[in-house]
Amino acid sequence: MTAAQCSRAGCRADAEWQVVWRNPRIHTPDRRKIWAACDEHVAFLRDYLATREFPVQVLRFDEAATS
Structure with missing residues (x-):
């Protein structure tokens, strides 16, 4: 399985x-x-995202699998 890459522009x-x-x-x-x-x-x-007043939640990839 290929690891996901960061979504920040220019980051790999x-x-x-x-x-x-x-x-x-x-x-x-x-x-x-x-x-x-x-x-x-x-x-x-x-x-x-928070600066734009969007609801934001941060999860580790391993936590997201169990949530």
Whole structure:
């Protein structure tokens, strides 16, 4: 299985995190989008979405499988 790559532009690192989010202005509550993130960029991606007041949840890939 190929590891997911970080969603940050220009980053090709393996992702350890899932940044789960939605835009409440256009997505229904059951719709969630997922960005993959490496350790270096997880805070940047989370903060980028939180600044826009989007609901955001950060999970390790192994935690997401059991949630």
